[in-house]
Amino acid sequence: MEGKHKVILTDRKYLLVEGVRHVESFDDNEITLDTTMGFLTLKGEGLHITQLDLQKGNLTAEGFFASFLFQEDKGRGRVKGKNVLKRLLK
Template identity: 35%
Template sequence: MEDKRNFSRTGKPHNITIENRERISISGVTNVVSFDEETVILETDLGVLTIRGQGLHINKLNLDDGQVSIDGEVINLNYSDKSGLIGKSGGFISRMFR
């Protein structure tokens, strides 16, 4: 039996394309939470996406279309629930420094 659930909440597609671990293109992005050369944190319709790597650089950002393109060495991608971004115990920044 095939699972054909539609996970997109806004009707916009959420896709990720990685080219040789050097460039990542993402659609369905609603917000850039934070970024530096080692971590980019994005809100998507399907949860918070954390991208870890080295020399990361956002070279294209269009939140109206939900498009983000990042260059650099991609090491790890991780999804978490949107509720994990701001929780009862302070918030994202306070939890980072625990």
């Protein structure tokens, strides 16, 4: 599964993500995922996960998707916005 990553959004309502490792957090306005290509934060309204299969790395969700934010995985590079003090004490 490493390296395989796909995001398909249809009509800003239906989402399929392949390459999901873990769901970090979710609520009606935001879903945060750890994927094979780093962290992915999905923002919108009325968001809900309709299907999740971590063995295959697939997630489907519905709602109104307003934005996607990709961040590098901590193991692969620097995460933007990371606390400066944490970086210095690492």
